[in-house]
Amino acid sequence: MRQYLFKISTKLKDEIKDPQGQVVEKISKRLKIFNEINVKVGKFYEISFFAESLDEAKTKAGELAQNILTNPVIEEYQIIDIKEIQ
Protein backbone atom coordinates (compact mmCIF):
# COMPACT_ATOMS: atom_id res chain seq x y z
CA MET A 1 0.00 0.00 0.00
CA ARG A 2 1.21 3.48 -0.80
CA GLN A 3 0.28 6.70 0.87
CA TYR A 4 -1.29 9.50 -1.12
CA LEU A 5 -1.97 13.10 -0.26
CA PHE A 6 -4.77 14.81 -2.00
CA LYS A 7 -6.05 18.35 -1.92
CA ILE A 8 -9.55 19.18 -2.89
CA SER A 9 -11.64 22.31 -2.87
CA THR A 10 -15.41 22.59 -2.86
CA LYS A 11 -17.51 25.64 -3.54
CA LEU A 12 -21.07 26.65 -4.17
CA LYS A 13 -22.09 26.47 -7.81
CA ASP A 14 -21.90 29.82 -9.61
CA GLU A 15 -25.65 30.35 -9.72
CA ILE A 16 -25.99 29.92 -5.94
CA LYS A 17 -25.78 32.99 -3.72
CA ASP A 18 -22.73 33.03 -1.46
CA PRO A 19 -23.30 35.15 1.66
CA GLN A 20 -19.86 34.40 3.14
CA GLY A 21 -18.24 35.67 -0.03
CA GLN A 22 -20.32 38.84 0.10
CA VAL A 23 -19.06 39.56 3.61
CA VAL A 24 -15.44 39.30 2.49
CA GLU A 25 -16.24 41.61 -0.45
CA LYS A 26 -17.80 44.18 1.85
CA ILE A 27 -14.92 44.16 4.34
CA SER A 28 -12.20 44.42 1.73
CA LYS A 29 -13.99 47.38 0.15
CA ARG A 30 -14.34 49.04 3.54
CA LEU A 31 -10.64 48.54 4.30
CA LYS A 32 -9.87 49.97 0.84
CA ILE A 33 -7.73 47.04 -0.22
CA PHE A 34 -9.92 46.60 -3.28
CA ASN A 35 -12.62 48.58 -5.02
CA GLU A 36 -13.98 45.88 -7.23
CA ILE A 37 -13.74 42.38 -5.96
CA ASN A 38 -15.63 39.15 -6.36
CA VAL A 39 -15.28 36.41 -3.75
CA LYS A 40 -16.44 32.81 -3.60
CA VAL A 41 -15.89 30.94 -0.36
CA GLY A 42 -15.66 27.18 -0.19
CA LYS A 43 -13.95 24.47 1.77
CA PHE A 44 -10.53 23.01 1.43
CA TYR A 45 -9.53 19.48 2.38
CA GLU A 46 -6.07 18.05 2.74
CA ILE A 47 -6.41 14.31 3.02
CA SER A 48 -3.87 11.53 3.28
CA PHE A 49 -4.76 7.87 2.89
CA PHE A 50 -3.42 4.56 1.63
CA ALA A 51 -4.18 2.93 -1.71
CA GLU A 52 -2.65 0.28 -3.97
CA SER A 53 -2.06 2.57 -6.95
CA LEU A 54 -2.56 6.12 -8.18
CA ASP A 55 -5.62 4.98 -10.14
CA GLU A 56 -7.20 3.46 -7.05
CA ALA A 57 -6.33 6.58 -5.09
CA LYS A 58 -8.08 8.78 -7.67
CA THR A 59 -11.17 6.60 -7.63
CA LYS A 60 -11.35 6.63 -3.84
CA ALA A 61 -10.75 10.36 -3.74
CA GLY A 62 -13.61 10.94 -6.18
CA GLU A 63 -15.89 8.70 -4.13
CA LEU A 64 -15.04 10.59 -0.96
CA ALA A 65 -15.57 13.95 -2.65
CA GLN A 66 -18.93 13.04 -4.13
CA ASN A 67 -20.38 11.09 -1.22
CA ILE A 68 -19.06 12.86 1.85
CA LEU A 69 -17.47 16.20 1.12
CA THR A 70 -20.01 17.85 -1.17
CA ASN A 71 -23.70 18.25 -1.64
CA PRO A 72 -23.89 17.77 -5.44
CA VAL A 73 -27.12 19.76 -5.72
CA ILE A 74 -25.55 23.07 -4.74
CA GLU A 75 -21.80 22.43 -4.60
CA GLU A 76 -19.05 21.43 -6.98
CA TYR A 77 -15.60 20.10 -6.21
CA GLN A 78 -12.23 20.34 -7.82
CA ILE A 79 -9.25 18.09 -7.18
CA ILE A 80 -6.35 20.48 -6.85
CA ASP A 81 -3.56 18.00 -6.42
CA ILE A 82 -3.04 14.31 -5.77
CA LYS A 83 0.36 12.78 -5.21
CA GLU A 84 2.24 9.96 -3.58
CA ILE A 85 4.03 10.78 -0.34
CA GLN A 86 6.62 8.95 1.74
Place this chain on the structure above:
Amino acid sequence: MRQYLFKISTKLKDEIKDPQGQVVEKISKRLKIFNEINVKVGKFYEISFFAESLDEAKTKAGELAQNILTNPVIEEYQIIDIKEIQ
Protein backbone atom coordinates in the same frame (compact mmCIF):
# COMPACT_ATOMS: atom_id res chain seq x y z
CA MET B 1 -6.03 47.82 -14.75
CA ARG B 2 -5.99 44.10 -15.31
CA GLN B 3 -8.17 41.50 -13.73
CA TYR B 4 -6.64 38.69 -11.71
CA LEU B 5 -8.11 35.52 -10.31
CA PHE B 6 -6.53 34.06 -7.28
CA LYS B 7 -7.18 30.88 -5.35
CA ILE B 8 -6.14 30.56 -1.78
CA SER B 9 -6.61 27.93 0.88
CA THR B 10 -6.43 28.35 4.62
CA LYS B 11 -6.19 25.66 7.24
CA LEU B 12 -5.51 25.21 10.91
CA LYS B 13 -1.83 24.86 11.78
CA ASP B 14 -0.71 21.26 12.17
CA GLU B 15 -0.46 21.41 15.96
CA ILE B 16 -4.05 22.61 16.34
CA LYS B 17 -6.81 20.06 16.78
CA ASP B 18 -9.21 19.92 13.86
CA PRO B 19 -12.64 18.59 14.93
CA GLN B 20 -14.19 18.96 11.45
CA GLY B 21 -11.43 16.82 10.01
CA GLN B 22 -11.99 14.18 12.67
CA VAL B 23 -15.65 13.94 11.69
CA VAL B 24 -14.75 13.29 8.06
CA GLU B 25 -12.24 10.65 9.20
CA LYS B 26 -14.86 8.90 11.29
CA ILE B 27 -17.49 8.88 8.54
CA SER B 28 -15.15 7.61 5.84
CA LYS B 29 -14.03 4.77 8.12
CA ARG B 30 -17.63 3.90 8.90
CA LEU B 31 -18.54 3.85 5.18
CA LYS B 32 -15.47 1.66 4.60
CA ILE B 33 -14.02 3.88 1.91
CA PHE B 34 -10.80 4.12 3.90
CA ASN B 35 -9.27 2.38 6.87
CA GLU B 36 -6.51 4.80 7.61
CA ILE B 37 -7.13 8.39 6.74
CA ASN B 38 -6.02 11.77 7.96
CA VAL B 39 -8.10 14.85 7.17
CA LYS B 40 -7.52 18.56 7.61
CA VAL B 41 -10.38 20.89 6.79
CA GLY B 42 -9.88 24.49 5.84
CA LYS B 43 -11.41 27.17 3.70
CA PHE B 44 -11.03 27.87 0.04
CA TYR B 45 -11.37 31.28 -1.58
CA GLU B 46 -11.69 32.09 -5.25
CA ILE B 47 -11.24 35.80 -5.62
CA SER B 48 -11.16 38.07 -8.63
CA PHE B 49 -10.03 41.68 -8.48
CA PHE B 50 -8.26 44.38 -10.48
CA ALA B 51 -4.64 45.45 -10.15
CA GLU B 52 -2.02 47.26 -12.22
CA SER B 53 0.42 44.36 -12.44
CA LEU B 54 1.01 40.81 -11.31
CA ASP B 55 3.35 42.09 -8.59
CA GLU B 56 0.71 44.44 -7.24
CA ALA B 57 -1.86 41.66 -7.43
CA LYS B 58 0.37 39.36 -5.37
CA THR B 59 0.95 42.04 -2.74
CA LYS B 60 -2.75 42.79 -2.46
CA ALA B 61 -3.60 39.11 -2.34
CA GLY B 62 -1.12 38.58 0.51
CA GLU B 63 -2.57 41.56 2.37
CA LEU B 64 -6.08 40.21 2.01
CA ALA B 65 -5.02 36.73 3.11
CA GLN B 66 -3.18 37.95 6.21
CA ASN B 67 -5.58 40.64 7.33
CA ILE B 68 -8.99 39.29 6.49
CA LEU B 69 -9.00 35.65 5.53
CA THR B 70 -6.90 34.08 8.26
CA ASN B 71 -6.26 34.26 11.94
CA PRO B 72 -2.45 34.04 11.95
CA VAL B 73 -2.33 32.66 15.49
CA ILE B 74 -4.00 29.37 14.59
CA GLU B 75 -4.26 29.33 10.81
CA GLU B 76 -1.93 29.33 7.84
CA TYR B 77 -2.68 30.14 4.24
CA GLN B 78 -1.37 28.97 0.92
CA ILE B 79 -1.76 30.71 -2.41
CA ILE B 80 -2.71 27.94 -4.79
CA ASP B 81 -2.88 29.89 -7.99
CA ILE B 82 -2.87 33.47 -9.20
CA LYS B 83 -3.37 34.41 -12.82
CA GLU B 84 -4.58 37.11 -15.15
CA ILE B 85 -8.03 36.63 -16.63
CA GLN B 86 -9.90 38.31 -19.47
